[in-house]
Amino acid sequence: MKIKHLQASFAALFLASAANAAPAFDDKFRQLEELLPTPNETRTASGAPGHRYWQQRADYRLRATLDEAKRSVTGSGTVTYTNNSPDTLSYLWVQLDQNMFRADSDNRRISTLPSREAWQVRGNNGGNDGVKFDTLKATLEQQRFDGGINIISVTGADGRALRHTVNKTMMRIDLPQPLKPGARVSFNLAWTINIPEANVVGRRTGYEKFDDGNDIYLAAQWFPRMAAYYDIKGWQNKQYMGDGEFTLEFGDYDVQLTVPADHVVASTGELQNPDAVLTAAQRDRLRQARDAKKPVVIVTQREAEAAEKGRSKATKTWHFKARDVRDFAFASSRKFIWDAQAIKSGDKDVLAMSYYPKEGNPLWERYSTAAVIHTIEQYNKYSFDYPYPTAISVNGSIGGMEYPMISFNAGRPVKDKKTGELTYAKGIKYGLISVIIHEVGHNYFPMIVNSDERQWTWMDEGMNSFLQFLAEEAWEEDYPSRRGEARNIVDYMRSTNQVPVMTNAESTLQRGNNAYAKPATALNVLRETILGRELFDFAFKEYADRWKFKRPTPADFFRTMEDASGTDLDWFWRGWFYTTDAVDVSVDGISEYTVSSKDPEIEKAWQRARKQAEPISITDQRNKGMPRRVDAHPELKDFYNANDDFTVTNKDRNKFVEAVEGLENWEKALLKEGKHLYLVDFSNKGGLVTPLVVEIETKSGKKTIERIPAEVWRYSPKQVTKLFITDEPIVSLVQDPYWETADIDVNNNAWPRKATPSRLELFKTERDPATGNLMRDFRTPLKKPAEKSAEKKAGE
Known part of the structure; x- marks a missing residue:
């Protein structure tokens, strides 16, 4: 570190100077208006819905039968579509997502x-x-599976056939009369669908086979669903290819599901006919659950096991109704154990419920419903009160998938090889809790805050992963969260295999990192480092409240967060969401200054001390003791031989008096304070501007944190010099000491530089004996045999 004595004017000291600007100025803080759509009467500049905001509506009356022998569903029903748009529609588009399995x-x-x-x-x-x-x-x-939704008929309310065209995963229905603004139309559908095997072919829907000959059916995208039509996109009829999920309209559902009589059905909505499908004992338990403080088992394991052996050939019809939902899914199996517990959400009574086979215990009976309740409690804090009457977690082989009021979640114990008992590893336990939080959390985003998943995966997955992280943190201390902490995203952000978060759902690379982890991390950085919790939480809750039961776009989110927080965040959205830049701030240099008191007695003593602290040159060392002329001839010595450059003269004293004569008292006091001033050079190597979080340690061991807003980069996005003032000398300085900004290289974050601990691996290279070419490396970490055994056991 360079140490200098400062003689310059005080005004210049307190400016954070921008270092050499790049020849072509890259304005990281330019506004987003060039990228965002122009505000209008539908969507305002503040990010709120406009006074002419509209959205379509689709109401369904459906009847379906599950054929267990054929593993298929036969369905029929009526869709009533309401055109709330200002446009006249001559045709309607319907989603047939399961057609992704057609040849x-x-x-x-x-x-x-x-x-x-x-x-x-x-x-x-x-x-x-x-x-x-x-x-x-x-x-x-x-290739063998006969997949897709087989449309049997499409007819109007009068029973006449409607012309329709199936285009892969979309179907267009041509209307006999144009549908005017404010008008509605009803049409009838009949169809069949074969259910794929979830572990082999299925995606978000399917059946799981068990060794006892029974199945669990998870039914989603099982009926033709109205495509979305909205102001920004028009018809969202982009083909479904698996990753761009679902964009749907809200409506009321009246659904009757006919299944084998010994099946238990979990479904979107509320059960309308418990007398017809449940025993008296089960109905009584269900009533008890509505006031229970812990889960009440509605269908017991003993009852489920009896059903597994019986395999009834009769059927029962389960009747459900749901209001203001955008989709409908169900699960059916004779293997289900069913438990339920009440929870209050605002002024609403909610039943949190879980459905699982005996193979899920003891894990599911302990954690599933508890995780459902915890999710609602935590998500309510940051968004809005859960509005639906039920919230369900179902155990099946599909890893995790969400629908209104119901979610499908994988995760089960395994048999201990020695005892044969079911047990579970730590990863299984926390993986289950996390997936339930995540999938139940999707009720908020996008089941209620109804973003276009076909277009922007991050708007539901990223926001939900962020709230999942907050809920996990509230579950227990040191919860093993995978996404949310800035330090967990650095490997991805330093990789070259990235696309911006603002990339269409079907074109993202590394979907989990891009659409889940990075936006979740960005929101956590925004909350913890940039806005602070109070401003962020208010703004995020405002966004959720503005757009519940409506369809927001990214622009609506960006604008609402800025509007409600009172903070210009365009630089943040641009860097984190529109680029693949990373945070990499380097501490390049540091210079120390102390303020000159102008008093020659003090200043020349300081200069003498500095001179004496300098190393003696090699020449002076070797010349020490050599004969000198002035020693042999003392008459050659004069005043300058008796006094050095640091001797205070009357001339110096008179100059000091003249210098301080015109100063105010506060200026004289400032000269005597003895502050230490440091100019620290920071460079932005990653391209993504970020706040500076600087930890300063001084000579006495005291540590302080300086938080400098990202706007420090506004004039020079590549390099800045910042002034720090301390009472005593600085002994160390660290940028981002808590790893809160996702800096991808912490090796250049400290002064003085710190060595990075690592592990050395020894390896040998094998060669092909025939050709002599290198084949592969066998790398062996320097670990003791005991360490290897412990790791192997943990991995199992």
């Missing part, structure tokens, strides 16, 4: 893997390439 689907035809290596595995003999069993099985089963 002519885009999804089937474009199916690829990222590289040849993804298909290949190396045999133990180091020889031929091969295809993994599960990869080949899935590919063959997809």
Whole structure:
């Protein structure tokens, strides 16, 4: 560190100087108006819905039968579509998402893997390439499976056939009369759908086979659903290829599901006919659950096991109704145990419920319903009160998928090899709690805050992952969260295999990192480091409240957060959401200054001390003791030989008197304070501007944090120099000491530089004996045998 004595004017000291600006100025703080749509009467500049905001409505009356032998659903029903738009519509678009399993689907035809290596595995003999069993099985089963929604008929309210055209995963219905603004139309549908095997072909829907001959059916996208029509997009009729999820309209559902008589059905909505499908004992338990403080088992394990063995050939019809939902899903199985517990959400009574097979215990009976309740309690804090009468978690082999009031969640114990008892590892436990929080949390985003998932995955997955992180933090201390902390995203943000978050759902790379982890992390950084919790929480809650039961776009979110927080965040949205830049701030240099008192007695003593602190030159060292002329001839010495450059003269004293004569008393006092001033050079190597969070440690061991807003980069986005003033010398300085900004290289964050601890691996290289070519590396960490055994056991 350079140490200098400052003689310059005091005004210049307190400016944070911008270092050499780049020849072409890159304005990281330019406004987003060039990218965002122009505000209008539908969507305002503040981010709120405009006074002419509108959205369509679709109400359904559906009847369906589950054929367990054929593993299919046959359905029929009436859709009533209300045109609340200012536009006249001559046709309607309907989603047939399960057509992704048809042979002519885009999804089937474009199916690829990222590289040849993804298909290949190396045999133990180091020889031929091969295809993994599960990869080949899935590919063959997809080709064999007769998938898709088979449309039997489309008729008008008068029973006459309506002209319709199926285009892969979309169907257009041509209306006999144009649908005017404010008008509604009803049409009838009949269809069948084969249910895929979830573990092999299924995606978000399917059946799971058990060794006892029974199945669990998870039914989603099982009926033709109205596509969305809205002001920004018009018809959202982009083909469904698997990743861009669902964009739907709100409506009321009246659904009757006919299933084997010994099945238990979990569903969107409220059960309308418990007398017809439940025993008297089960109905009594359900009533008890409405006031219960802990889960009440509605269908017991003993009852489920009896049903598993009985396999009734009769049927029962379960009747459900749901209001103001955008979709409808259900699960059905004779294997289900069912428990329920009441929770208050605002002034609403909600039943939190779980459905699971005996194979899910003891994990599910302990954690599932508790996790559902915890989710509602936590999400209510940051958004709005959960408005629906039920919230359901169902155990099935589908990893995690969400629908209004119901979610499908994987995760079960495994049998201990020695005792045969069901047990679970730590990862299974917390994985289950996390997936339930996440999927139940989707009721808020996007089931109520109804963003366009087909277009912007991050608007539901990223926001929900952020709230999931907050809920996990509230579950227990040191919860093993995967997403949310800034430090967990740095590997992704330093990689080159990225696309901006603002990329269409079907074009994202590394979907989990791009659409879940990065936006969740961005929101956490915004909350903790940039806005602070109070401003952020108010603004986020305002966004949720403004757009519940409506369809927001990214612009509505960005604008609302700025409007409600009173903070210009365009630089933040641009960097985190529109680019692949990363945070990488380097501490490049530091210079120390102390203020000159102008008093020659003090200043020349300071200069003498500095001179004496300098190392003696090698020449002076070697010349020490050599004969000198002035020593041999003392008459050559005069005044300057008796006094050095640091001797105070009357001239110096008179100059000091003249200098301080015109100063105010406060200026004289400032000269005597003895402050230490440091100019610290920071460079932005990652491209993403960020607040500076600087920890300063001084000579006495005292540590302080200086938080400098990101606007410090506004004049020079590549390099800045910041002034720090302390009472005593600085001994160390660290940028981002808590790893809160997602800085991808902490090695350059400190002065003086700190060594980074790591582990050395020894490895040897094998060569092909025939050709002499390098084959592969066998790397062996420097670990003791005991460490290896412990790691192997933990991995199992």
